[in-house]
Amino acid sequence: MMLLRYTVGVFLLTLLAFKANAHPIKMTTSKLLYDKKANELILTINFFEDDFSAQLEKLYHRKNIDFAVVDDTEGSMVAGYVAKKMLLKANKKPLTLQLSSIKRIEENVVQVKLILWLPKTKIKSLEISDALLFDAFAEQVNIMHVELPGTTSNVQQFISSDSYKVLKVNF
Amino acid sequence: MNEFVFYIKQGINHITDWQGLDHMLFIITLCAVYRLSQWRNILVLITAFTVGHSITLALTSLDVIRVNSKVVETLIPITILLTALFNVFKPQKSSSLVSLNYIMALSFGLIHGMGFSSFFKSMMMGVSDNITVPLLAFNIGIEAGQLMIVAVFVLIMALFTGFFKVRHREWMLFISGAGAGMAVGMIVKVLAE
Numbered sequence: 001m002m003l004l005r006y007t008v009g010v011f012l013l014t015l016l017a018f019k020a021n022a023h024p025i026k027m028t029t030s031k032l033l034y035d036k037k038a039n040e041l042i043l044t045i046n047f048f049e050d051d052f053s054a055q056l057e058k059l060y061h062r063k064n065i066d067f068a069v070v071d072d073t074e075g076s077m078v079a080g081y082v083a084k085k086m087l088l089k090a091n092k093k094p095l096t097l098q099l100s101s102i103k104r105i106e107e108n109v110v111q112v113k114l115i116l117w118l119p120k121t122k123i124k125s126l127e128i129s130d131a132l133l134f135d136a137f138a139e140q141v142n143i144m145h146v147e148l149p150g151t152t153s154n155v156q157q158f159i160s161s162d163s164y165k166v167l168k169v170n171f
Numbered sequence: 172m173n174e175f176v177f178y179i180k181q182g183i184n185h186i187t188d189w190q191g192l193d194h195m196l197f198i199i200t201l202c203a204v205y206r207l208s209q210w211r212n213i214l215v216l217i218t219a220f221t222v223g224h225s226i227t228l229a230l231t232s233l234d235v236i237r238v239n240s241k242v243v244e245t246l247i248p249i250t251i252l253l254t255a256l257f258n259v260f261k262p263q264k265s266s267s268l269v270s271l272n273y274i275m276a277l278s279f280g281l282i283h284g285m286g287f288s289s290f291f292k293s294m295m296m297g298v299s300d301n302i303t304v305p306l307l308a309f310n311i312g313i314e315a316g317q318l319m320i321v322a323v324f325v326l327i328m329a330l331f332t333g334f335f336k337v338r339h340r341e342w343m344l345f346i347s348g349a350g351a352g353m354a355v356g357m358i359v360k361v362l363a364e
Contacts, residue, residue, distance in 0.1 A: 006344060007348040010348030011348040015352035029293075044298075105297055111297050145174075155173075155174050156172060
């Protein structure tokens with residue numbers, strides 16, 4: 001009986017002291033591919049729709065962004081946000097992103113596709129940094145898959161709590 | 172980083188960091204009834220849990236079965252609470268209850284596997300051309316992380332029961348009480364959301 005009371009005591013103490021901090025997963029996934037024919041990079045980013053729309057609404061003072069019907073203004077907002085948070089450099093020079101499409105690919109997942117034209121000179125190196133939604137969530141994690149010629153498939157994780165990180169790919 | 176290594180690392184991190192506290196807590200509560208000399212039983216128990224969660228991790232990730240994540244999030248702390256209650260109220264020294272422990276590990280493992288799959292599916296969102304290799308690597312990572320947790324737990328148990336001479340039953344009741352307290356905290360949090 002004494003031990004049972006002891007267990008109940010530990011139970012109550014833990015219950016009072018413990019703060020469950022479970023939170024929904026905060027993540028984006030991206031894929032960077034090379035289109036040899038067009039000499040361009042194709043960047044596909046997948047966001048959780050609720051997280052992304054909430055952050056855009058907050059930053060651009062909009063209401064009820066619906067990714068099923070994106071107008072030009074919202075398209076510019078998305079492209080602008082990605083360009084600000086995701087830095088891509090070829091041969092140490094920044095690349096310009098151009099929005100190709102935005103679509104909802106599954107429940108609560110929106111996919112943004114962007115195109116980056118590469119310079120005609122031979123690409124020796126590529127630098128990528130991904131800080132998408134780091135401004136929204138302290139626990140944000142971004143996963144970047146890079147599939148480029150001459151490189152083995154590469155995956156990198158960018159974490160909000162980490163210091164600024166750059167993925168370097170040498171061709 | 173190589174893709175296979177990346178997902179192994181994700182599996183280890185997922186179960187060993189605070190995000191995987193519920194899984195960690197379940198393993199600890201499950202192992203709390205065993206003494207250091209019963210390390211073989213612990214291994215069998217962990218294997219049963221592994222079989223359970225691997226089945227549902229694969230089935231859910233491959234979309235063979237679909238689950239409501241809210242229900243799974245609620246069920247996971249319930250498995251911890253039930254395990255803790257079982258530890259406290261089961262009669263001591265009963266061989267049939269040892270096998271009941273394995274059945275619990277296996278069946279509760281099925282629920283935890285659905286929890287692992289939420290994280291795995293998030294990592295695969297929109298990039299899931301072929302998930303077999305990442306799935307295998309992620310599962311290996313979870314196993315490795317699980318073994319690390321058990322190893323650390325057993326070492327701490329050996330320290331308390333061997334060096335500080337804490338009676339094993341007191342140790343088990345302490346772990347079970349704390350596990351139940353945290354589990355109830357988690358259940359309240361999930362239901363309040």
